[in-house]
């Protein structure tokens with residue numbers, strides 16, 4: 001049997017990744033990949049997963065999760081990735097395009113995936129699109145950089161940092177137009193909280209208090225219940241009702257206004273913009289954080305415009321104010337969405353796996369922004385990830401540790 005060829009393609013801010021994926025799967029095949037022309041290729045990506053989720057939501061058709069009664073949408077992101085990979089393997093393609101396959105996976109799952117890919121690489125060509133250099137698969141020897149839409153050989157310089165990603169915020173985090181109306185010290189309190197879905201126990205005896213201005217990192221393996229815990233705070237999960245869960249001084253389910261809770265929380269997760277195609281300028285996206293709607297449906301006041309300008313200036317994005325949000329790089333979009341979530345200085349800012357898909361330079365820049373927000377504002381920050389994020393300076397870490405009776409929480 002012929003030895004299979006494999007490639008790693010480095011993606012940066014300017015790479016036209018979608019176009020590359022389309023060409024490699026549907027043609028015209030880029031010259032460098034002529035050996036794959038007319039071969040069957042499949043895509044392992046968040047985009048593919050979203051399609052299956054849509055399919056299930058709209059037509060109630062299960063494709064990659066046939067073996068379980070659980071809906072794909074409710075599976076943790078790690079579980080979703082595993083299901084997709086198993087499905088793709090079983091279709092036996094000639095080649096697989098892996099779009100940042102290790103994002104959202106905990107260390108053990110990453111190891112498992114590496115072993116599976118190593119095995120499949122004997123019979124199937126792999127094209128790995130990566131942003132973080134540590135993620136490169138060991139059996140790959142062809143390295144390239146996707147420079148806009150041109151592929152360039154990338155021999156020794158993988159370790160070089162992008163000079164444009166130096167961290168230099170030019171001022172302090174701007175103050176809000178009006179301070180928050182919540183004056184309490186304790187923002188969130190979980191007291192002996194338990195969650196199960198049917199027989200499946202997810203969380204047991206969770207005790208966690210988040211106070212004003214604290215900087216937390218929430219970590220835990222795939223499926224340990226991080227999103228479940230957060231969804232009880234952000235209001236999308238009714239599991240907290242009837243238990244000792246207090247949000248901004250009020251017991252959950254005691255007739256509190258969902259609106260009051262929502263307005264006290266800034267929230268950002270990359271999934272919010274994955275499917276976003278609205279034609280709003282960078283400036284209007286930031287302003288919309290003051291009006292709680294995406295885009296701009298109300299005319300902005302002069303004060304609002306001035307505040308948005310301050311934010312864009314700090315982020316060094318002022319020159320891009322009129323560019324459509326959808327045309328900005330992923331790193332720039334994440335900064336804008338974080339500014340949008342933070343502009344009113346909500347008492348609590350939740351960032352759910354915000355560095356997934358960012359390259360090393362942009363991840364560092366993003367983390368520096370989060371550290372700065374935590375330091376210079378009275379907003380409490382909860383940064384969620386499956387691993388300890390290098391460079392992040394949280395005061396406290398809350399870890400969910402899995403067990404058959406549901407995850408327990410441990411303060412580190």
Ligand SMILES: Nc1ncnc2c1ncn2[C@@H]1O[C@H](COP(=O)(O)OP(=O)(O)OP(=O)(O)O)[C@@H](O)[C@H]1O
Nearest residue numbers: 074075076077078197221222223224225226227228
């Ligand atoms: N509606 C539901 N029905 C059944 N199980 C569910 C439901 N929602 C979540 N789960 C399960 O709860 C567990 C915890 O999921 P959750 O998304 O909270 O984990 P997570 O720590 O955020 O994981 P990841 O790091 O992979 O995103 C998973 O096993 C998931 O499949």
